[in-house]
Amino acid sequence: MSRRLFAAIALVTATSALLVGCSTTSGGDAATPSATASATATPTMATGPTGAITVFAAASLTGSFTTLGKQFEAANPGTTVTFSFGGSSSLATQITEGAPADVFASASVKNMDAVVAAAAAGAPATFAKNAMEIAVPPSNPAHIAGLSDLAKAGVKVALCQPEVPCGAVAAKVLTAAGVTLTPVTLEADVKATLTKVQLGEVDAGIVYVTDVLAAGDKVTGVKIPADVNASTSYPIATLTASKNPALAKAFADYVLSADGASVLTATGFQKP
Structure with a gap:
């Protein structure tokens, strides 16, 4: 093989190797920003409702709802449930006259109906008798x-x-x-x-x-x-004037849950 031909072949080989090396480096550089972004991205975590609510509840619910409130707060860190217990008719009147509250639990369908008729509460659900x-x-x-x-x-x-x-x-x-x-x-x-x-x-x-x-x-x-x-039947409903409707609904749902029923039956209430 002539010296001239050998030199030409060597030049082509070196050039090819250089091109392959550049291609690999370029590919690695392109992947680096994506990998970095993936590693440093902050994941979005789903969180439950937080804050405070006031629950207007029939006087006969004092013991059971006090227990339910503590359990709800323990299961939902960052929440506070305050109760106002009294006669259902009096509580219904307070609500329709604008008293600030988020949830109403009545010992009477009649009193709950009065609040719903005044457009002060959503659709109620019965949770006990x-x-x-x-x-x-x-x-x-x-x-x-x-x-x-x-x-x-x-x-x-x-x-x-x-x-x-x-x-x-x-x-x-x-x-x-x-x-x-x-x-x-x-x-x-x-x-x-x-x-x-x-x-x-x-x-x-x-x-x-x-x-x-x-x-x-x-x-x-x-x-x-x-x-x-x-x-008598006990209905519960969230109030339309609630400043924390998500938390109000979460508490009402908890009362209606199996955990809520367990506390209620243990304190003598009947299932609806």
Whole structure:
């Protein structure tokens, strides 16, 4: 092979190697920014609602909702649930008059319907039921054994006000049993009625089963026969004026969940 031909072949080989090297380097440089961007990108994490809400709830829900509120806050860090407990009729009036709140849990469909009719709440869902029971002081000084004993002379009975769910349901029970009585006091909600019994200011009060259970040994319960007993349904709804509708919905959903039902049944409520 001539020296001239050998030199030409060597030149071509060197040029090809140089071109391949440049191509590889260029490819590596192009990949580097993409890899860097992928490594430094901040992932988007889904987070639940945060902030605070106020829940207006029937007085008979005090124990169960206090527990549910604590559980909800523990499961949703960064949230605060504040409760305002009272008679459902009073709470409904406050809501329709513009009181700031995010969720309403009523002991009566009637009171919830009034709030919905005023366009102050969304569609409600029923989460529990509750029946009635006679509560007497532990010593049962008037020897109350049934509804008919409440009408005996000298027996002092406390009832809820008739516009409050516990008062309306108690009236149904007394009517079904054919018992007529004149209470010595009409209280604003079921907790106030129960307090009269606990303090010994009355001989008996008609309250919810859940309230007798929650009172423990502070009162004694006298069962009401199923054929004359009555119950009330508990609906819950988010309020249209809520400043934190996402959190309000999350709490309402929690009450309606299996975890919520577990707490409610443990405190004496019936499933809807």
